[in-house]
Amino acid sequence: GFNPIGGGGGAEFKEGLPSFETGFSELPTMLAPFGYDDSYSGDFYFSGTSVFWGLQLGVTYEVNDYISVYAGGRYLMAKNTYEGHIKDLTLYTSEGEISANAAILGVADIMNATAGQLQTMVDLGIGGLTPAEAAGAGYITTEQQLGIEAGYAGLGLPAATPIETGQGAFTAAGVQYTAKAGLLVDQEVEAEENGSGFTPIFGANFSLLDKRLNIGLKYEMKAEIELENNTTKDFMLGFDNDNNLVTMFPDGAKKRSDMPAMLSVGASYQLNQKLTVHGGYHLYWDTEVDWDGKEENIDNNYYEAAFGLEYQVADNLWISAGYLYAASGVNVDYQTDMGYSLSSNTVGFGGKFKVQDNFYINLGMLYTSYDEGEKIHNDYNLATDVKETYAKDNLIFAIGADIKLF
DSSP: OEEEEEEEEEEEETTOOHHHHHHHHTHHHHTGGGTEEEEEEEEEEEEEEEEEEEEEEEEEEEOSSSEEEEEEEEEEEEEEEEEEEEEEEEEEETTEEEEHHHHHHHHHHHHHHHHHHHHHHHHTTOTTSOHHHHHHTTSSOHHHHHHHHHHHHHHTOOTTOOHHHHHHHHHHHHHHHHHHHHTSSOEEEEEEEEEEEEEEEEEEEEEETTTTEEEEEEEEOOBOOEEEEEEEEOOEEEEOTTOOEEESSOTTOEEEOOBOOEEEEEEEEESSSSEEEEEEEEEEOGGGSOSTTGGGGBOSOEEEEEEEEEEEEETTEEEEEEEEEEEOOBOGGGOBTTBOOOOEEEEEEEEEEEEETTEEEEEEEEEEEEOOEEEEEOOSOOSSOEEEEEOOEEEEEEEEEEEOOO
C-alpha cells in the first residue's frame, strides 16, 4: 500500500497568525510619547502543509478457517512546508504614516542623542547627581532637568536616577531600538521540513460464528522521525542572550516528530443478510513520543471510538453511516497558533455499488466538528494577556474502486 498516514493536511491564513502580529501591535502604545497614534497596519500571510506518506508491505498467514495473522512494516516519508510574509508594517502620526522600521530608527536616534547629552554631563563630573540636584547646583537648566526626567519616565526610570545611570540606560535603549528596527523590515519565509522513519506492524483477524462476527487487531510500533529544515527564506524572531539572531526555521536545524505507537481494534457483526454493524477503538501512545518537547504538555493518550451500520438495499447496492469520537489528551500549554489539538465528533455516510462481480465503486463523505479551544497567552511579552481561540472543521468526499483480478 501507499497512502498518507499522518500530518495535518494544509491551511492558509490570509491575515497571518497571532504570533506574527502581537509584538508589532504593542508598538503604537510604546511610541505614544513620541506622537504616534494607537493604530497600525501591515500585510500578514502564512500557509503550510503537512503530510506523512507511508509505503507499506506485509504478509498474512491463515492459521485455520477462523484465525489469520499479519506481519509487515511501513516506511514513512514526512514533509512539512511553510510559506508566508510580513510586509508594509506602518505606524501613524498626526502628520501622516511612516514605516515601522523608520519610526523605530527615529526613536533610536533620540535615545542615542540623549545618551550623548548625558555623557557630556558625566564628562563634566556630575554623573553622580540626579537631574534635580544638577539643576539645583546650576549645572543644567530647569528645562533640561524636566526634559531628562521625561526621558527617564519613558524608560521606566525614577526621576531621582543619577545621570550616569540614566546615560547607560539611554545607551542600552538606543541599541535595543536599533535592533528592533531591524526586525521590522519586510520578511518572507520559504521552508521545508523533511524526515523519514520505519514502523513494524502486527495484526490478527478472527472470523467467528459462521463468519458473521469478524474481529481485527492491529498494533503499530512507534516510528522515530527526525525532521531537518531546508530553508531559503526565514522570519526573524529576535535575539538570544548572546545577541545572536533567532529565526523561525533555521536552515539545517533538526527536531523530532515521531509517529506514536497505536493499537486498533475493530469488529463487525452481521445481524442478518442485509444489516451489518461495525465498531472500532484506536489508541495512540502520544505520551511516549518525542515531539521536540511538546510531548511534555500531553496529559493523556489520544483515542478514537467509532460505530457504524451498513445496509444492503439491493443485490448490487449497499449504504452505510457511521460516527467517530476523537479525544485529545493535550493540556492548554500544548496549544499554539502553529499547532494545536482538539477533540472532535465525526459523522460519515457512504455507498457501494456492484458494477460486476469483480468490480465495485465506493462513494463516501464525512464531516468533522472540532471542539473549540482557547488559551490565555502571557508569553508574547505584551502589557496585557491575550486570548487565542482555536476552531476548525473538515468536510471530505471520497471515491474509490474495488477490482478483484483473480
